[in-house]
Amino acid sequence: MDYCYRHPDVETRVSCSSCDRPICTDCMTPTPVGMRCPECSRERTRVTSGPAAISAANSAPATFALIVMCVGAYMVEIATASGGLNTSVNSMISNFGLQGVAVADGEWYRLITGGFLHAGLLHLGFNMFALYFLGRILEPSIGTPRFLCVYFASLLAGSFGAILLSGSLVVTVGASGAVFGIFGATFIIARGRGMNTIAREIGVVLGINLLITFAIPGISIGGHLGGLIGGVLCGMLVIAGERGKLGSSAKLIEYGGFAAVAAVGFFAAISISEPVSQFQLVPALVSLLPL
Numbered sequence: 045m046d047y048c049y050r051h052p053d054v055e056t057r058v059s060c061s062s063c064d065r066p067i068c069t070d071c072m073t074p075t076p077v078g079m080r081c082p083e084c085s086r087e088r089t090r091v092t093s094g095p096a097a098i099s100a101a102n103s104a105p106a107t108f109a110l111i112v113m114c115v116g117a118y119m120v121e122i123a124t125a126s127g128g129l130n131t132s133v134n135s136m137i138s139n140f141g142l143q144g145v146a147v148a149d150g151e152w153y154r155l156i157t158g159g160f161l162h163a164g165l166l167h168l169g170f171n172m173f174a175l176y177f178l179g180r181i182l183e184p185s186i187g188t189p190r191f192l193c194v195y196f197a198s199l200l201a202g203s204f205g206a207i208l209l210s211g212s213l214v215v216t217v218g219a220s221g222a223v224f225g226i227f228g229a230t231f232i233i234a235r236g237r238g239m240n241t242i243a244r245e246i247g248v249v250l251g252i253n254l255l256i257t258f259a260i261p262g263i264s265i266g267g268h269l270g271g272l273i274g275g276v277l278c279g280m281l282v283i284a285g286e287r288g289k290l291g292s293s294a295k296l297i298e299y300g301g302f303a304a305v306a307a308v309g310f311f312a313a314i315s316i317s318e319p320v321s322q323f324q325l326v327p328a329l330v331s332l333l334p335l
Contacts, residue, residue, distance in 0.1 A: 049081070057286050058237070060084055061103055061184040069238040079185050106188045107179025110195065111172050114219055117160045118168050137161055137217055142203055144212025144317035155203040155313055156196070161217040171219040178226045181242075186233065186282055193302035198225020198274040200309030204316075205270020212318045221267040225275025227253070232279030236286070270309070277305050 046066035048054045054068040061075070062084035073085035117136070124135045142158030162168040183191040202221015210216060227250045234243035250272075257268045281301040285294040 055288070058185060072237065072239065074181065074234075074239055074242045104180045104183040104188075104191075106192050106195070107175060107183050110179070110219075111175060114160050114162065114168065114172060114175075118162055118165075121161060137163075137215060142206060142216040143214070144207040144313075145319055147207070147314055148212065148317035148319040152310070152314060155200055155310060158203065158217050159199045159219050159222055162219070163217055167218060171223055174223045175219065175226065178223065178230055182226055182230045182233070190282065190298075190302070193299065193306075194225060194229045194275060194278040195222050197278055197302050197306040197309065198222045198229070198271040200306045200313070201225065201274025202267040202271030202309075204309040204313040205266035205268070205273075206264045207266070207313050207316055208270070209266025210264060212316075216264050216267055218264070218267070220264070221271030221274075224250075224253070224268045224271040225278070228272045228275030229279035229282070232276055233282055236279070236283030274305050274309060278302055 046056055046059070048056050048068035048071060049065045050071050051068050054070075056066050056068045058068075058072060058079055059066050060079065060081040062080050065081055067079065067081045071081055072079040073082065075085070121134055121136045140154060140157040141161055142154050146154055162171065179191070182194075186194075199219075199222040202225065203216075206214075206216040206221065227246065231243055231246045231250060234240075234246060254268070254272075257263050257265055278301070281290075281298050284290050285298045288294070290297040
């Protein structure tokens, strides 16, 4: 645990995204690329190009890597589809989309791969837009390893929720479960660190997205809610560790908690997945829910 450079008696795990000095909640200024100390926040933002522009990606490497992976997977979907940009039915989704009957048959990897596939360009665009802005806020503020733990724990929790509420026959794809988890974690961590303004803003956007989830037919409600719950639990672990409630082994307990959330989502999804006969499987192939 570090101590704020302006308040030596205050412990913190957050560092300025610009100068890397440890800062407490009273000294933090939220920016799109993480938290900044009072001195760095007063500096005017300079537009850079060329090699200097790489620094933006360096502040949130996992966020950009996940976006590249999702976009790359979509390019493969287009290449294997017969309908151009309409990728709702293609071999990638058939072989790697989330479906309970396939998971029950031993294809457990679908619990993860389904979160990197998308049913169309608009579906991909919305998810990557949200991941880009949320990731650039959350990842620099908690570190890349913890960010990845939150992301994949939320993804698996979302997979469990999708199968639980949609059933084993429906095919589900999309990164929304993980993105909703990042929404939830960002909200909880911002509130826990006393950044009520940014927490309110995230809360409003999250509320709008939940309203859309329930209002528009064809969206995986279980995937969104499952991912959100997973992210909230991970965010609570981060705040508990920062407040000293996890004891001297805070980091170990924190990562153990992340693993527990992921494991519960993984094994619970497998346990509720049910195999069906070939006759029952035929109509299931025409069902597709964006996650």
